[in-house]
Amino acid sequence: MSDLTALTLSKALEGLRARRFSAVELTAAHIAAIEAARSLNAFVLETPEKALEMAAASDARLAGGTAGPLEGAPLGIKDLFCTKGVRSTAGSRILGEFIPPYESTVTANLWRDGAVMLGKLNMDEFAMGSSNETSAFGSVVNPWRSRESNRALSPGGSSGGSAAAVAADLVLGATATDTGGSIRQPASLTGTVGVKPTYGRCSRWGIVAFASSLDQAGPLAKTVTDGAILLTSMSGHDPKDSTSLPAEALDFASFVGKSVKGLKVGVPREYRVADMPPEIDALWSQGVEWLKDAGCEVVEVSLPHTKYALPAYYIIAPAEASSNLARYDGMRYGLRVDGPSLNDTYELTRAAGFGEEVKRRILIGTYVLSAGYYDAYYLKALKVRRRIADDFTAAFERVDALLTPTAPSAAFALGDKAADPIAMYLNDIFTVTVNLAGLPAISVPGGLDVSGLPLGLQVIGRALDEGTMFSLAGALETAAGFRGKPERWW
Amino acid sequence: MALDATTVRKVAKLAHIRVAEERLAPLAGELSAILRWIEQLDEVDTESVEPMTSAVAHGLPMREDVVSEGGAAAAVLANAPRTRGGFFVVPKVVE
Numbered sequence: 001m002s003d004l005t006a007l008t009l010s011k012a013l014e015g016l017r018a019r020r021f022s023a024v025e026l027t028a029a030h031i032a033a034i035e036a037a038r039s040l041n042a043f044v045l046e047t048p049e050k051a052l053e054m055a056a057a058s059d060a061r062l063a064g065g066t067a068g069p070l071e072g073a074p075l076g077i078k079d080l081f082c083t084k085g086v087r088s089t090a091g092s093r094i095l096g097e098f099i100p101p102y103e104s105t106v107t108a109n110l111w112r113d114g115a116v117m118l119g120k121l122n123m124d125e126f127a128m129g130s131s132n133e134t135s136a137f138g139s140v141v142n143p144w145r146s147r148e149s150n151r152a153l154s155p156g157g158s159s160g161g162s163a164a165a166v167a168a169d170l171v172l173g174a175t176a177t178d179t180g181g182s183i184r185q186p187a188s189l190t191g192t193v194g195v196k197p198t199y200g201r202c203s204r205w206g207i208v209a210f211a212s213s214l215d216q217a218g219p220l221a222k223t224v225t226d227g228a229i230l231l232t233s234m235s236g237h238d239p240k241d242s243t244s245l246p247a248e249a250l251d252f253a254s255f256v257g258k259s260v261k262g263l264k265v266g267v268p269r270e271y272r273v274a275d276m277p278p279e280i281d282a283l284w285s286q287g288v289e290w291l292k293d294a295g296c297e298v299v300e301v302s303l304p305h306t307k308y309a310l311p312a313y314y315i316i317a318p319a320e321a322s323s324n325l326a327r328y329d330g331m332r333y334g335l336r337v338d339g340p341s342l343n344d345t346y347e348l349t350r351a352a353g354f355g356e357e358v359k360r361r362i363l364i365g366t367y368v369l370s371a372g373y374y375d376a377y378y379l380k381a382l383k384v385r386r387r388i389a390d391d392f393t394a395a396f397e398r399v400d401a402l403l404t405p406t407a408p409s410a411a412f413a414l415g416d417k418a419a420d421p422i423a424m425y426l427n428d429i430f431t432v433t434v435n436l437a438g439l440p441a442i443s444v445p446g447g448l449d450v451s452g453l454p455l456g457l458q459v460i461g462r463a464l465d466e467g468t469m470f471s472l473a474g475a476l477e478t479a480a481g482f483r484g485k486p487e488r489w490w
Numbered sequence: 491m492a493l494d495a496t497t498v499r500k501v502a503k504l505a506h507i508r509v510a511e512e513r514l515a516p517l518a519g520e521l522s523a524i525l526r527w528i529e530q531l532d533e534v535d536t537e538s539v540e541p542m543t544s545a546v547a548h549g550l551p552m553r554e555d556v557v558s559e560g561g562a563a564a565a566v567l568a569n570a571p572r573t574r575g576g577f578f579v580v581p582k583v584v585e
Contacts, residue, residue: 098569099568099569101562101565101566101568101569102565199545199546200545200546213543213544213545214545239551239553242550242551243544243545243546245546245548246548305534307530308530308531308533308534311527311528311529311530311531312531314524314527314528315528315531322505326506329506330571331570331571331578331580332566332569332570332578333569333570333571334569334571335571336571336572338581339581341581342580342581342582342583343506344508345581346506347506347507347508348508350505350506350507350508351507351508351509354507359507359509360520360521360524362505362507363498363501363502363505363507363517363521364521364524364525366501366504366505367493367497367501367521367525370501370504377528379541380531380532380536381531382541382542382543383534383536383539383540383542384531384534384536385541385542386539386540386541386542387534387536387539389542421520421523421524422523422524422527435545436542436545437545438545438546
């Protein structure tokens with residue numbers, strides 16, 4: 001296997017600009033790596049011909065001096081992003097062979113900047129899941145294995161294909177989306193960097209909707225700098241998304257490596273949950289020490305409503321999903337199962353097209369929005385959401401950022417949690433608060449547990465202050481010196 | 491609150507999802523467990539708290555009421571299960 005796939009995105013971009021290798025060579029190396037890694041099931045669609053075509057065009061622009069900031073960089077795209085002329089399924093049977101006649105804004109931004117598409121990445125169906133087991137295309141296998149056993153582990157979810165592809169060096173970086181932790185939890189479970197920007201930084205236009213007030217796109221990457229480079233290209237105001245913020249895309253990479261001396265970082269005491277594995281607690285304490293060594297002042301803060309974030313999320317997200325997914329009626333695109341009447345056709349189509357977890361969430365969402373229950377559940381959850389956001393506002397009066405673990409455990413075996421929805425939901429206990437409040441957060445690999453599996457640390461920033469977040473993440477990355485890569489068994 | 495099979499049948503009807511008769515009771519159990527877990531929200535004092543409906547503080551932007559991208563009927567129909575003469579073909583809606 002060529003070692004071009006071992007490069008980070010920033011090193012690869014340097015090499016391309018210096019013409020040490022061509023975009024076609026770099027892309028071909030990644031295509032070969034993808035073909036050799038099919039047992040991971042990270043891709044639901046490989047687009048090698050398109051990739052080589054795009055790479056050749058990149059080489060022409062590199063030669064002609066018109067190269068974009070990502071010129072020639074081969075990336076993977078989560079299958080939640082609509083890609084023009086390329087099948088997009090959201091990991092669901094109900095979209096069938098849907099071929100979008102348009103391109104999502106985020107992916108259009110990447111192509112504008114010269115990136116190359118390797119294919120579409122596997123994910124939990126409609127991004128509903130934390131293990132990638134709800135995908136209609138089957139589970140993704142985490143490239144990491146425990147030292148004790150060869151059992152297949154989950155890469156986390158919902159962006160499991162994106163995380164596995166980055167961890168296994170199949171792509172230089174990947175797009176992902178995060179509604180309750182779907183970028184950061186997989187990053188933590190695969191030793192990669194996952195960035196969820198401020199709500200509204202990245203346009204949602206052309207991303208299949210799950211819960212619109214929570215969904216946000218971001219990158220999965222090999223390093224903090226790579227994540228910053230990708231976010232700069234992905235983000236920016238888009239008039240086609242009414243919640244897109246009128247904020248300029250910043251050069252986020254310029255914040256990585258900046259001194260964090262004098263920054264005040266909060267450690268929320270409510271995140272020290274009962275039955276937290278001691279190794280995660282230890283890594284968190286280590287993170288505090290790393291930031292102190294880098295010159296930060298670390299103080300304890302309180303986010304009193306933390307424990308109510310997940311239950312509030314499991315009203316708000318299913319409510320929005322039940323409304324968003326009403327569009328899948330078998331009439332205009334995707335699957336149609338004919339019945340004797342129009343209503344039968346709707347019901348049979350949706351019964352056949354949606355998987356069990358998606359159905360569960362649509363039913364919960366329909367119930368909490370139904371007459372008589374709206375106030376007790378939905379309105380109550382929106383009020384709790386406000387209290388959670390207010391907790392953060394109060395904390396950010398005292399500190400510049402927060403440090404927490406990303407996930408409550410290392411990668412777990414496929415099948416271990418699939419039978420218990422609530423056990424699965426608890427994976428997002430440290431990540432979901434940020435979605436409710438609309439804040440930016442990043443997961444950085446901190447080290448390995450006793451079984452040799454990666455664990456992540458999360459930095460949460462103020463709204464639109466990704467800069468400080470990237471500086472702190474860079475400091476943690478440097479201090480952790482994490483160079484872990486899964487041993488190749490696939 | 492615990493959901494019974496009758497309520498699940500009603501909700502499934504509202505959601506336009508056909509649920510097999512033998513799945514109603516197990517689903518009622520699963521959904522009830524989730525709702526019981528959710529009900530810890532009752533512990534939170536939300537008296538005089540404004541519901542938070544959006545993660546962004548700014549208001550919704552207005553734009554001119556004009557066609558921005560039109561004339562794309564073929565693209566709109568391209569993924570339809572059935573079309574005829576530039577239209578979607580759907581089951582009969584009125585008798």
